[in-house]
Every structure is written in C-alpha cells, then in structure tokens.
Amino acid sequence: MILGSFAAGVGLLCLRPEHLRKLFVALATAAVCCGAMALLRLPAPLGAFTHDYHWVNLGMMFGEAAMAGYIVYISIRSRKPLILALILAQAGLILWFELAHGPQLRGVRNLYLDKFSVILALINGVVGGGICVYALGYMREYHEAAHRDVADRRPLFFALLFVFLGAMFGIIFANNLLWLFFFWEVTTLCSFLLIGYTGTAEARENALKALAMNLAGGLAFAIAIVWLYQKSGTVELQILLASKSGAALVPAALLCFAGMTKAAQLPFSGWLLGAMVAPTPVSALLHSSTMVKAGVYLVLRLSPVLTWTSVGMLVALVGATTFLVASLAAITASDAKKVLAYSTIGNLGLIVLCGGIGTDASVWAGVLLIIFHAVAKCLLFLCVGIVEHKSHSRDIETMSGLILRMPQLAVMMLIGMAGMFLAPFGMLISKWAVLKAVVDAFPALSIFVVFGSAATLFFWVKWMGKLLEVVKPREQLPEKLAWGETVALYGLSGATFLACLLFPLISSSLIEPYVAGVYGHSTSLGQGNVIIMTIMMVMVMLFPLSFINYGRGVKVMDAYLGGANAQSSVRFTGSGNTVCDVTLRNYYLQDFFNEKLIAKWGRIAGTALLAAMLTTAVLSSREPAVQQARNAATAPLPSPQPTATKLISL
Amino acid sequence: MSPWLRLLLYLVAAPIIGGLLAGFDRRLSARMQARQGPPLLQPFYDVIKLWQKENIVVRRSQNFYILFFLLLVIFTGALFFAGSDLLLVIFALTLAAIFFVLGAYKASSPYSFLGAERELLQMMAYEPMVLLTAIGMYMVTKSFHVHEIASHPSLLIFALPGLFLGFLYTLEIKFRKSPFDLSCSHHAHQELVRGITTEFSGRALAMIEIAHWYENVFLLGWVYLFFGSMPALGVAVSLAVFLFVILADNVFARLKWQAVLKSAWLVAVILGFGNIVVLSLFR
Numbered sequence: 001m002i003l004g005s006f007a008a009g010v011g012l013l014c015l016r017p018e019h020l021r022k023l024f025v026a027l028a029t030a031a032v033c034c035g036a037m038a039l040l041r042l043p044a045p046l047g048a049f050t051h052d053y054h055w056v057n058l059g060m061m062f063g064e065a066a067m068a069g070y071i072v073y074i075s076i077r078s079r080k081p082l083i084l085a086l087i088l089a090q091a092g093l094i095l096w097f098e099l100a101h102g103p104q105l106r107g108v109r110n111l112y113l114d115k116f117s118v119i120l121a122l123i124n125g126v127v128g129g130g131i132c133v134y135a136l137g138y139m140r141e142y143h144e145a146a147h148r149d150v151a152d153r154r155p156l157f158f159a160l161l162f163v164f165l166g167a168m169f170g171i172i173f174a175n176n177l178l179w180l181f182f183f184w185e186v187t188t189l190c191s192f193l194l195i196g197y198t199g200t201a202e203a204r205e206n207a208l209k210a211l212a213m214n215l216a217g218g219l220a221f222a223i224a225i226v227w228l229y230q231k232s233g234t235v236e237l238q239i240l241l242a243s244k245s246g247a248a249l250v251p252a253a254l255l256c257f258a259g260m261t262k263a264a265q266l267p268f269s270g271w272l273l274g275a276m277v278a279p280t281p282v283s284a285l286l287h288s289s290t291m292v293k294a295g296v297y298l299v300l301r302l303s304p305v306l307t308w309t310s311v312g313m314l315v316a317l318v319g320a321t322t323f324l325v326a327s328l329a330a331i332t333a334s335d336a337k338k339v340l341a342y343s344t345i346g347n348l349g350l351i352v353l354c355g356g357i358g359t360d361a362s363v364w365a366g367v368l369l370i371i372f373h374a375v376a377k378c379l380l381f382l383c384v385g386i387v388e389h390k391s392h393s394r395d396i397e398t399m400s401g402l403i404l405r406m407p408q409l410a411v412m413m414l415i416g417m418a419g420m421f422l423a424p425f426g427m428l429i430s431k432w433a434v435l436k437a438v439v440d441a442f443p444a445l446s447i448f449v450v451f452g453s454a455a456t457l458f459f460w461v462k463w464m465g466k467l468l469e470v471v472k473p474r475e476q477l478p479e480k481l482a483w484g485e486t487v488a489l490y491g492l493s494g495a496t497f498l499a500c501l502l503f504p505l506i507s508s509s510l511i512e513p514y515v516a517g518v519y520g521h522s523t524s525l526g527q528g529n530v531i532i533m534t535i536m537m538v539m540v541m542l543f544p545l546s547f548i549n550y551g552r553g554v555k556v557m558d559a560y561l562g563g564a565n566a567q568s569s570v571r572f573t574g575s576g577n578t579v580c581d582v583t584l585r586n587y588y589l590q591d592f593f594n595e596k597l598i599a600k601w602g603r604i605a606g607t608a609l610l611a612a613m614l615t616t617a618v619l620s621s622r623e624p625a626v627q628q629a630r631n632a633a634t635a636p637l638p639s640p641q642p643t644a645t646k647l648i649s650l
Numbered sequence: 651m652s653p654w655l656r657l658l659l660y661l662v663a664a665p666i667i668g669g670l671l672a673g674f675d676r677r678l679s680a681r682m683q684a685r686q687g688p689p690l691l692q693p694f695y696d697v698i699k700l701w702q703k704e705n706i707v708v709r710r711s712q713n714f715y716i717l718f719f720l721l722l723v724i725f726t727g728a729l730f731f732a733g734s735d736l737l738l739v740i741f742a743l744t745l746a747a748i749f750f751v752l753g754a755y756k757a758s759s760p761y762s763f764l765g766a767e768r769e770l771l772q773m774m775a776y777e778p779m780v781l782l783t784a785i786g787m788y789m790v791t792k793s794f795h796v797h798e799i800a801s802h803p804s805l806l807i808f809a810l811p812g813l814f815l816g817f818l819y820t821l822e823i824k825f826r827k828s829p830f831d832l833s834c835s836h837h838a839h840q841e842l843v844r845g846i847t848t849e850f851s852g853r854a855l856a857m858i859e860i861a862h863w864y865e866n867v868f869l870l871g872w873v874y875l876f877f878g879s880m881p882a883l884g885v886a887v888s889l890a891v892f893l894f895v896i897l898a899d900n901v902f903a904r905l906k907w908q909a910v911l912k913s914a915w916l917v918a919v920i921l922g923f924g925n926i927v928v929l930s931l932f933r
Contacts, residue, residue, distance in 0.1 A: 435737065
C-alpha cells in the first residue's frame, strides 16, 4: 500500500489532462480504501515481518539524503539559518548512523501490524482518500474561479497528496525506527510543499515555519534512534515498547517530543494555524487524517512506556494545557478555519493527555478520539472550504442563515459539529472516557479537561446558532457540487453517523483487542451506558422528523425589536425616528480572553513543560530507585490505583 | 425502591413538586417585597392558560427545539432518579440546554439572540463546577452511579464541603435567579426584555415552564446527594437551599456577565478544585 500510494503519486505527476487525472485519482483512492478495508480481514494475531530488504534500506538512505539536500537548498535560498542547522544536524546524525551501523542492522523486523495500525490505516485510507476525491472538484474551482492568480500546479498537488498518504501508511506500519524516520521526514517535506502551494509570501513564510518546527521534532527523533541503539542495540519500536527499564524513557521522551511537534502541541502550535493558508484539502488532510495523527499515533504507541512515570505526567500536562489554551483561544476567533484549527489543536491535546497517562482506559479513550475527530473534523473542513468558495468568505459571521442559503451544506456542518462535541455523539463519548481515565490516574489534571470542555461547548454552540438564525431574506447561494465533492461530503457525513452508531462494535472489534494486547486487560463502556446513549442518539435523530410539522398550526409574526418594526423583522424605527437595520453578532469575548496573551503564556508553559520532560527523562534513566518504583507500578494489575480496574465494569 | 419505581415517581411527581415550588417562590418573593402575591397554584393556572393560546412564532421551526428541550430535560432527570451515571446525566442536561439555546437562536430576534448568547455564557460558567462536583463524589464513593452515591454510608458533605458551597453557587446560575439572571430575567427589563424566552409564547412557553419544574426538582435532588446517608436531613437541606436561592434572588441585583464568568470560574477553581486536590492528597 505504501508503494502503491507512492507510485500513484509519481503517476499523477506525469498525468497532465484533467479527465485522465480524475479517473486515475478515483481509481487510486478506491484502491487505497479497498486496501485499508482488506486489512480488516487479516487473521487476528497480526504480526511483524522480518524480510531483509537491503535495497530498500539503501533507497531510503538516498531518499533521505536527497530530501536533506533539497531542504538545505531551501533554507539557503530563503535565508533561514535555523532550518539549515536543524537539517544538517539531523541528516548528519542519521547518515552517520546508517553508514556506521547499517550492516549490523540486518534482520530487523521492519514492519509491524496490529489492530491500532489497522484503525489508522482505515482512517488514512477512507478519510484521506475522500479528501483526494474532493480535491478534484475543489481544485478546479480554486484555479478557475476563486484564485485565478495562483499558478496552476495541480499535477504536483495531487502527486503530493498521494505521496503524503503513502508516507502515512509507512509511519503506521513501520517497526524499524529508521523506516519510521524516513516516512516521518517525507510527511514533513510534503506538508512544507503543500502549505506553500500558493506561493504567496504568507504561504511561504508559514510553510517555512511548519518546516522548522517539524525539523526540530525530526532532530529529536534522530537523537532518539541513536540513543536507543547505543543503550540497547536495537532500532525496533516494539522492543522499545516492551522494555520496562528506565533507559527506555529517554528515547521515549524524545520520540514524544517529535510526536508533539507533529501534533502541534503547545510551543509548536503555530505551524498548524499557519497551515490555513493552503487550499482546503490540504488543511483537511493535515488536520484530520494524516500529519497531526502521525504525531498522536506515536505518543499513544509509546504510552505503555510512559505509564505512571513523571515523564508521562509531564507529557499529559503538555496535552492538558494545550487543550485548555486552544479551547479558550477558539472562543475569540471568528475565522471558521481558525476555529477549526484551534479545535484540532485542543483535541490533539486531549489525545496526548491520554497517551501521557498511559493507563488502559486512557489509551482506549485516545484511540476513540482519533477516530471520531478524524471523521468529523474532515467533514467540517471540507464544508467550510465549499462555503468559502461560494460566499467568498470564511468568517463565521457571514454564515448567518446558511441553513436557508445552502441547506445541504449547513446540515452537513451541523452533523459535523454535533459529532465534535454534542452528547451522545462520538467525541463526547471519548471526552467522557478521557475524564474518567484522568480522574482515576491524576485527579488534579481534571481541571484542564472540565474548563476546556466548557469552552468547547461555547464556541461550537454559537457557531451552530449562527448557521440556524435567519435575520434577513438573503439570496440563495449556488449549491452545485462537483461529483467528487458530493461523494466526499455525503460519504463523510455517513461515516460520522455510522461511527457514532457503530462505536460499540468498533470498540469491541478493534480498540479493545489492541488495548488488551498491550495491557493484558481492557476497558469498555458498560452495556447499560451504551443502551442509554443509544436512546439519546435515537432521540436526537428523531429531531429532524419534527420538521414534518413545519409551519403547521402556527401563526407567523415579526420579531420584537424594541421599536416599531419598519420592515418585517429586519428594520425598525428606533429613537429619534431613525430607521435601523437589525444586525446580530456573536460574542467573541476578545477583551476577556486575549488571544495573544493566552497564546503567549501557553507557549511559555509548553516550553517549560517540554524542557522539564526531557530533563526528567534523562535524570530518571539514571536513578534505579525510580525504575523499581515504576516497575512496581506497571506490574500486571495490583497497581496503586485499584480504580483503574473498576472502570471495566462501568 | 426499584429504579423503575423511582423513575415513575419522578415522572409523575416532579412537575407537581416543581410547580408547587414555583408557586411558593412567587408567594414568598411577593411577601419579601411587601406584596400579597398570587395563590400557590398560580403556576399551574398559568401553564394551563398558556397551553390554550394560539401558537405565534417568528420562525416556523423554533418550537421544535423547545419540544426537544423539554423531552431531554425529562430524560436527564429520569436518568438521575433511575440511578444512572452522573457524568452521563450532566451531558444529557447540557444537550437539553443546547436545544433551548438553539431554539432561541432560531427565533432570530435580537433579544432572544442576546439571551441565547448569555445562556451559553452561563453554561460555560457553571459547567466546570458541575463536572468537578461529580468528580468529587466519585472520588469519595468510587462510583459515578447516582444510586451508589446516594446509598454511600458516609455523609458526603464532610468530605466535600468546598464542592457543596461551589455547587450552591452554580445552582444560583442554573436556577437563572438574580444575581445571575443574565439570560432570562423573571421580570421584563428594558435591555433584555425576556431574553432567551422573548419570542416564545403559548404552548412553547408552557413547555419551557414545565421543563424548569423538572429541572429544579432534579437539581434539588442533586443537593440531596450530599446528604444521602441521612434522607430526612437531605430533604430538609434541599428545601433550605431553595429558600436560600429565593432570598438571594430578592437581595441581589443582576451582575455583568464578566463578573459572573470570573466569579463562577474562581469559585470552581478555589472551592471545587481545592476540595479535589485535598481529597486526592488524603486518599
């Protein structure tokens, strides 16, 4: 699948005529989706693969060298010494390592497959594939109507999308950390190119920012590989995960650092906000199914090593702080994409929080969050992209009355938002599970979650309200969608729906086996709760039915405007006989929550926490006492928190 | 008592108790203001009258939201009294409140819009404290289930004094009483008219009233949980809390939203979170 996606990418680079590209993208997407689905049918004990592909290793080495060369060229051209230093340091380290130790690394299990990778492969295949199909129609309109000034480089664009997907599959399946590193760097480079696609000054600047931050993570990754090899003579992820010694903490902490840069955790959140300048499919891809998910995937993978350690605690704190800060900042934003970006950062924070806690319940919740977030967030991004094209604005205030102007899209957005925060839909189930996991592990961390989720509630509902309220009769916007857009949007709406309905099934057939495989036991929501939630779900789904009664038995009057109504509910005669228009504007509380101030303190806190995390990791790897305490804590079950097991019978 | 019986009792008795409490509230408030006040059963007469009125709306779908608000509030209380998971109860309550807010948004009048925004602010203000209360109860009783919390042998108030006080504070917001009646004043004020309920009339307004009755009984039930091991004391304190809310309503003027948000979050951090930290230290 990795190779297939890469090949598709190369193929697309060569394909110029549009209708051929359409066909090719559709076929490639179908292949990727089918491949991901086929993984579901694989026999239950999925395992590792030990094939020794020397030429693959060599190829990757050359690939890395080529990428490093390209980035060096970019950094010199754009005069960014920081990027130059980062790339030289990491490329030098890795190339030296491969040349020095390459021959000893024969016989490494390069690939590894379990239920967790299958879940991510599905998300990557289905959601990522959906985005590619959507991009067909979207990019045509982008170049032919909305942004004529931007150079049309669509073959490159689609090639990058597929290379991106391929690299993501690589990250998911790799067990050899060197392989993982290679794919990691491919996503970094692809995201750089995609963010800078439009070639404007702002886009270039933001792309470079993303590059610098991700390279910092890459450097940490490279150091982690070398450190791990020096201490324990292996480059396999699974061996790192299985090791219980304190020595594993340093590479784990470094890898978490790398993961958190990709997942845009606090000091590094800036690049994800900057990524909004790219065309919508790119934002959707980065935010929902690929780039950031690679980061949280790595952190969640590492969580067994982090359980009950101070490093894990600090990782959790970074995640918790990010969640709170991003949610508060989202209140102040009126740019739809920015709200979505903040909400992404916040949700990633929650997932990192789960990974840092590292109990079975928290990992279960984290995986669930990944799934629901990917589907619902992608849907929202794609909808906002279309609204932006049709109404030439992505300000939430201009979306007033969208329910009448673009009913289909508005309903889809409402579904997406409901999926993001409303009971009893997906994200809320996961947040609920997170809260329980947090209370069982570190009750003090719950404060971040409760305040963060209160803020989430505020900014989502006011957006929903904006879509629903209708003040003026406004012109209907053309709602014609390209077929790719239709397929992607309806598919994702359906997927959001199905994921919510079928979540007990997803949990029992995919998440629980993985968690049980790692921890020996697993968590799930009790049957009683599932029944209650199903009742709630049915109640909410009945709501659209009430529209059968639309307009029956009611008398329609004008709204009360506090003066004499001059023209229905739209204008009124105010004091001094002046006729005023009615305007409604949401609260953004910008004086109360200062976005810049919040972001600044968030960055400071995040930097401090990350520094503390790395220091603790180095320190605790030297203290045998800590190791013993940790080993005792992670010993099979009689953990210091007996409540963790109680969760099983919720 | 079996959960089904409790459930049934709640469904039938809650509106009656809630309505009586509302009548009592109006009478007592009137006496505090040196007025005669309406008869005790006045809220029931009001609702019956509202029910017979013509349905007047601004937007044709606005009343659908209110119907679901009512259904979900009843559902929330039902979950609570059947002894279900406390967090689930909170989420159901939030969902109900969101329907109410969306209904007001849909009505699209400036006053209901303002009320909806302010209601959201209030939700943001009380939500952390309410969740922390549930967490505190869980830390003491090791269960989120209402029936296990209620039958816990110790008096929760001794372990959770901070949470109890903080919960009282948010209760004022939840009852939409002064000084926290930002979103819908009980007396038409110029700058707000009737806030979130401005554009609802007839049956929809009646449904909002009934929903409040159910909600109030459920909230007082939650106060009872702090005294679960001594039922008589629990009921007495719940009623005392209700009296206190009425008193506060008549004593204070309305606060600005900034003050509400700040103070509620401060209370949640100091009283609620402080209580939880102390608990986790002594665990």
